[in-house]
Amino acid sequence: MLRLDRLELQVGAFRLSADLEVPGGASVAVMGPSGGGKSTLLSAIAGFLAPVSGRVLWDGRDLGPLSPGQRPVGVLFQDNNLFPHLTALQNVALGLRPSLRPRPEERARAEAALARVGLGGLGDRRPAQLSGGQQGRAALARLLVQDRPLVLMDEPFAALGPALKAEMLTLTREVLGARGATLLMVTHDPEDARAIAESVIVVAEGRAAPPVPTEALLADPPPALRAYLG
Amino acid sequence: MAGLCLGTLAPLLGRAGGGGLGPADWAALRFTLVQAALSAGASVVLAVPVARALARRRFPGRSALVTLLGAPFILPVIVAVLGLLAVFGRGGLLNDGLRALGWPPVSIYGLQGVVLAHVFLNLPLATRLILQGWLDIPAERFRLAATLNAPVWAVLERPMLRQVVPGAVAAIFALCLTSFSVALILGGGPAATTVELAIYQAIRFEADFAGAAQLALLQYALCGGAALLAVALTRGPVLGAGLGRAVERWDAGGLGARVADALWIGAAALFLLLPLGLIVLRGIGGLDDLPGEAWGATGRSLLVALGATALSVGLALALALRGGALAQVAGALPLAASSLVLGTGLLLVLRPFVGLGAVALPVTALADALMALPFALRSLAPALAEVEARHGRLAESLGIVGVARLGIVVLPLLRPALGFAGGLAAALSMGNLGVIALFAGQGQGTLPLLMAQLMGAYRMEAAAGVGLVILLLALGLFWAFDRGGRLDAAAR
Amino acid sequence: MRPTLAALLALAAAPAFAEGKPVLTVLAYDSFTAEWGPGPAVEAAFEAECGCDLRFVTAGDGAALLARLQLEGETTDADVVLGLDSNLVAAAKATGLFAPHGAAPKLDLPVEWTDDTFLPFDWGWFSVVGKAGGPMPTSFRELADSDATLVIEDPRSSTPGLGLVLWIEAAYGEEAPAVWAALRDNIVTVTPGWTEAYNLFLEGEADLVLSYTTSPAYHLIAEQDPGYVALPFEEGHYLQVEVAGKVASTDQPELADRFLAFMLTEGFQGTIATGNWMYPAVTPAAGLPDGFESVRPETTLYLAPEEAEALRGPAIERWRTALAQ
Structure with missing residues (x-):
């Protein structure tokens, strides 16, 4: 279970507060107007941004003293999810251990993860030799081997076409759901939220609201979200 | 870094000697500032149109030209001056031409000559710095400007120049502060005395080591001031690798712009390459006269250059990782370092512990590395910042930190910048006399020292041959490192 | 390692x-x-x-x-x-x-x-060296009155430069500043050391250069080129x-x-x-090679070490003041 305990964040003049809980194993969409603080919230949970006050807790444990790499958190960014100079296999294997020479068993796990996301046999390619969808799959494969209980995604497939995006979301749901991971995903698209999330955190007007069920929220959005959804 | 620059002054300051600045020193300081300011200003003003022309034109041999244009910067000073005189001197091509036309000759001697020579030596650097600024403007912005029919100069180029120019001016200003041979040879007389000459006088004839150290401090202070000012005025990436591409432009298709660009590139090439060509011609004649010592000296020079490269790139990387304005200023200080003061200080520091002959080559490499450091840093720091901006969070979230981060992420992605920095350091070291003269025993000289000795023994032809070898090796090293950095730089 | x-x-x-x-x-x-x-x-x-x-x-x-x-x-x-x-x-x-x-x-x-x-x-004797067929003044005064151009070394950074300043002092004493002032328009430039000066001279940047009486001997013996001349000066030549x-x-x-x-x-x-x-310092039994015996100045100017040391600072200052106008 993720708990944000009276969390206060500040970036320049921008402030954001959050006091909420996300149950373990839940898939939650994070929605709200641009500049509302969605990415800021994820940054704080991932450990890239130190809070002004309050705590981030996972299963009752304060994550404050932990660096991003030590947190039980896997992240998928908007872009630059793969190192351009490394092969897909090396990129995936980095999820196991910070080394460019995976041990045989690590190699096998990375290859299995690549096969699981449909990239079997493409492990020797570099990101530039993969299509946009394949790059997303490789990043997913790394999340898979990382085996972190909490996964944060910041509009991960925004650059993909609608069909491809739907495919990736389905895949995400499958691979993460099978592991019982908790997922927080920033998205602009109500369809994404419906497809993958059972509840939504609305981030607007300086506050991240506790999650509410997706269908209920989208059927009757609060004013800030309504203006944004149009 | 600052420790190496300033620390070497400490033993000098502790030595006996009067110190204090006399009226002649103040006159020298005035002249030093005036010539450095004029030289820096002229270099940058001329570099802007040349860089713009190079940035927006594509033609066969463009990248070779960009590399060759850098050559004057790595030449031993006396070679560069002789090349300039072959064109602009009393008996040079220019005055021959003027005489043939029945016009009065022009004199290179005086402030104009000092500035001309400094522009010759530093225009390549200024052009490179500013060209990088142009290439750092993303191509999409030019496309956007083109679709909006917006004035590229006002919306893209002027803001870029405001970022890049202060740093370029400050770097060249600092380099010209310690100019000594150029200012004196072409200055025409003692009115053209720089602070560096006063340092020579203090150390060589007056054993006034404390005085020399004070003057050196003054140079560092001026350089530090210039560097701070530049840091304050500059933001964003400056010198990097990847000068190969030309940005596609839609605003420069007019005949006037094309002719202007061609003229600027042609004029810069003529100005820089004509003296260079004459140097090469003279050198070819001297290749037959190379003394037997040249082989050993070549080997030692290569060793020193490679050592200096490793040290310089390593130090620059450490400073770049450390980051911040302090690191930038510390990295800029060596621009104003005087070889004589640095070498004398190192000599005092090292002498109690080791034989000087034993450390001649390592110490020379260290001093050369220091001299090349500002350029290596300027190449690495922005590239490092970019790598961190792009991939820092990902590395962080994967727990790739510390040394592993360096090996897995930073170094591989920095390769182009590392190659460029290494090439520059190697080339600079190859042509730099540096401190070797203070340390070398018998048969320990490098090529620049051999050249100086040949010239001192009337053997100008052989010296010209050595000069040519230096030029070729320096360009070769630069090419090899730069190329090595970009090979296999796939998927960027 | x-x-x-x-x-x-x-x-x-x-x-x-x-x-x-x-x-x-x-x-x-x-x-x-x-x-x-x-x-x-x-x-x-x-x-x-x-x-x-x-x-x-x-x-x-x-x-x-x-x-x-x-x-x-x-x-x-x-x-x-x-x-x-x-x-x-x-x-x-x-x-x-x-x-x-x-x-x-x-x-x-x-x-x-x-x-x-x-x-x-x-x-050796310091000497003004020129090329055969070029200007051949017979004293600093004559040089100063002529159009001949000269490149010299800086006394603050080089020993030949210092030698020249002491030469003028030894030859002209109180009149040294006037001689320097008269020479000013003949002096093309002042270089940090002998190497730069001699190179400039060889490149044709000046008719004359401050060097040694033995310089022509080098060109004669090592390059078989008799085209260089050490000019004998009436006031004598300073000894190094x-x-x-x-x-x-x-x-x-x-x-x-x-x-x-x-x-x-x-x-x-x-x-x-x-x-x-x-x-x-001791002539070898075989004597001296060609070109060494042919130029023997009649008068040798020389300041004893103590005199030279005492005069160095003031003489350089007079030189600087006269030329830095």
Whole structure:
């Protein structure tokens, strides 16, 4: 279970507060107007941004003293999810251990993860030799081997076409759901939220609201979200 | 870094000697500032149109030209001056031409000559710095400007120049502060005395080591001031690798712009390459006269250059990782370092512990590395910042930190910048006399020292041959490192 | 890396004995020890008779030698310093780092040599050098009145430059500033050292250059080019004497004395004329090569070391003031 305990964040003049809980194993969409603080919230949970006050807790444990790499958190960014100079296999294997020479068993796990996301046999390619969808799959494969209980995604497939995006979301749901991971995903698209999330955190007007069920929220959005959804 | 620059002054300051600045020193300081300011200003003003022309034109041999244009910067000073005189001197091509036309000759001697020579030596650097600024403007912005029919100069180029120019001016200003041979040879007389000459006088004839150290401090202070000012005025990436591409432009298709660009590139090439060509011609004649010592000296020079490269790139990387304005200023200080003061200080520091002959080559490499450091840093720091901006969070979230981060992420992605920095350091070291003269025993000289000795023994032809070898090796090293950095730089 | 470092340290800690032979360390300027200079022949000849190992340590030129020695003080490894310029002799003596030589050799110098600390090994006259067919003034005054152009060295950074300033002082005394002022429009430029000046002259940047009477001999002997002339000046030519001295703190005093004695014998002096392009302090039995005897100034100007030292500062200041207008 993720708990944000009276969390206060500040970036320049921008402030954001959050006091909420996300149950373990839940898939939650994070929605709200641009500049509302969605990415800021994820940054704080991932450990890239130190809070002004309050705590981030996972299963009752304060994550404050932990660096991003030590947190039980896997992240998928908007872009630059793969190192351009490394092969897909090396990129995936980095999820196991910070080394460019995976041990045989690590190699096998990375290859299995690549096969699981449909990239079997493409492990020797570099990101530039993969299509946009394949790059997303490789990043997913790394999340898979990382085996972190909490996964944060910041509009991960925004650059993909609608069909491809739907495919990736389905895949995400499958691979993460099978592991019982908790997922927080920033998205602009109500369809994404419906497809993958059972509840939504609305981030607007300086506050991240506790999650509410997706269908209920989208059927009757609060004013800030309504203006944004149009 | 600052420790190496300033620390070497400490033993000098502790030595006996009067110190204090006399009226002649103040006159020298005035002249030093005036010539450095004029030289820096002229270099940058001329570099802007040349860089713009190079940035927006594509033609066969463009990248070779960009590399060759850098050559004057790595030449031993006396070679560069002789090349300039072959064109602009009393008996040079220019005055021959003027005489043939029945016009009065022009004199290179005086402030104009000092500035001309400094522009010759530093225009390549200024052009490179500013060209990088142009290439750092993303191509999409030019496309956007083109679709909006917006004035590229006002919306893209002027803001870029405001970022890049202060740093370029400050770097060249600092380099010209310690100019000594150029200012004196072409200055025409003692009115053209720089602070560096006063340092020579203090150390060589007056054993006034404390005085020399004070003057050196003054140079560092001026350089530090210039560097701070530049840091304050500059933001964003400056010198990097990847000068190969030309940005596609839609605003420069007019005949006037094309002719202007061609003229600027042609004029810069003529100005820089004509003296260079004459140097090469003279050198070819001297290749037959190379003394037997040249082989050993070549080997030692290569060793020193490679050592200096490793040290310089390593130090620059450490400073770049450390980051911040302090690191930038510390990295800029060596621009104003005087070889004589640095070498004398190192000599005092090292002498109690080791034989000087034993450390001649390592110490020379260290001093050369220091001299090349500002350029290596300027190449690495922005590239490092970019790598961190792009991939820092990902590395962080994967727990790739510390040394592993360096090996897995930073170094591989920095390769182009590392190659460029290494090439520059190697080339600079190859042509730099540096401190070797203070340390070398018998048969320990490098090529620049051999050249100086040949010239001192009337053997100008052989010296010209050595000069040519230096030029070729320096360009070769630069090419090899730069190329090595970009090979296999796939998927960027 | 390890073996290299060990080797470096071993070298650094090298004792004054190598393979059982005593080591004599001579601090000399680098053009003396260069492959084409007198150094290699001198080393071979001395080692053949001394049963020792002669090692050269180098510095850029005469002034650099003294600066180096002053920096190192009594901790210096040098046993003998070779190549100081006579104008620096007083300053060198004042350091107290040199020991008397105790010899009274017979020398072929244009002046009497009485110094008890330093022994000359070669000498030369400063001279204005030009090209055959070019301007040939016969004095500084005539040069100043002519259109001839001249390139000179800076007395603040070079020994020939200092020699010229003392030359004008010795020849003209109180009138020296006026002579400099008159020369101002003839002087194309002032270079940091001899190398730059001579190069400029060879490139045709000036008709004349301040160099040595022996410069034409180099072109004649080494290049078979008779086209260069040392101009005899009516006021006389200033003398430069290059000397060597024994370092007081030497751990090889006998060997150092032997070297100084050897310095004035055939094995050393025979290498000077065409190795260093100076006059040997003791003329070798075979005499001097062509081009050395043909230019012999009638008058030799010379300031004793103490005079030269006292005059140096004020003379440079007069020079600077006159030319910096």
